[in-house]
Amino acid sequence: DAGVIQSPRHEVTEMGQEVTLRCKPISGHNSLFWYRQTMMRGLELLIYFNNNVPIDDSGMPEDRFSAKMPNASFSTLKIQPSEPRDSAVYFCASSSRGQGANEQFFGPGTRLTVL
Amino acid sequence: GESVGLHLPTLSVQEGDNSIINCAYSNSASDYFIWYKQESGKGPQFIIDIRSNMDKRQGQRVTVLLNKTVKHLSLQIAATQPGDSAVYFCAQGAGGFKTIFGAGTRLFVKA
Numbered sequence: 001d002a003g004v005i006q007s008p009r010h011e012v013t014e015m016g017q018e019v020t021l022r023c024k025p026i027s028g029h030n031s032l033f034w035y036r037q038t039m040m041r042g043l044e045l046l047i048y049f050n051n052n053v054p055i056d057d058s059g060m061p062e063d064r065f066s067a068k069m070p071n072a073s074f075s076t077l078k079i080q081p082s083e084p085r086d087s088a089v090y091f092c093a094s095s096s097r098g099q100g101a102n103e104q105f106f107g108p109g110t111r112l113t114v115l
Numbered sequence: 116g117e118s119v120g121l122h123l124p125t126l127s128v129q130e131g132d133n134s135i136i137n138c139a140y141s142n143s144a145s146d147y148f149i150w151y152k153q154e155s156g157k158g159p160q161f162i163i164d165i166r167s168n169m170d171k172r173q174g175q176r177v178t179v180l181l182n183k184t185v186k187h188l189s190l191q192i193a194a195t196q197p198g199d200s201a202v203y204f205c206a207q208g209a210g211g212f213k214t215i216f217g218a219g220t221r222l223f224v225k226a
Contacts, residue, residue, distance in 0.1 A: 004158075031212050043159070043204065043216040050212055091158050095212075103149070104214065106158030 004107035006092050012113045018080040021110045024073055025094030033093040033104060034067055034077050043091075049075065082114045127223040134192040136220045138205035143186060147208040150179060150190045153219070154201045162190070162203075192222075200224045 005024040013019055025032050033048040047057040049069045057067070064083070069075040079086055089111050093104040128134045140148070146167045151159035165172045165179045165188075172179050178191040188205050202219045209215045 033212075033214075042218050045213060045215075048212055055211060056213060093158070103161045103164065104159075106160065108156075109158050 006107035016081045021077040023075045023092030029094035029096045035091040038088045136190045138188040145207040149206045151204045
């Protein structure tokens, strides 16, 4: 298996632009997680899905952030409009176990820079 | 609120020595704890986990110890190698599918 795939790996954009990050989880995994990592705040859970349904989006910072999972093999995280403080590395992770803390498999991340 | 923290932000050890990375947690209701390793430019990678009904679990060169009395978790790496240089995160289950990650400890291995 190729593991969790994220695209793009790097994104540089200007403030006010829309940004879409993409994730393909490991085939057969039923849970998908979006995280944001910064030096100041560490690794923060933004939202997670189970069987394509959003379960907890309490970590999404603002209405400018939205996430979708239209099917079991694809998810997007959108920021509209983007701001410089959104600059971070965004990770997608997937897992296949049931409730409780799971072993999560992380993608390589997307490094977002908003100018 | 819930939090998982680390006592030391950086740790430097000599190659071949044993490393001990510590973690304090606040959510005593967690039934599952995990250690992740993150190398530069990569996503976190699972190392080892432990359930709350255990106090010790061993893997290949790694041992996790759980002390629920003082809410403390530690990761021991035997015979530390240069390839062990990374940031190590402890994490705990926070209900449902949610996992809370600690701040991380950077491990430097000196040759």
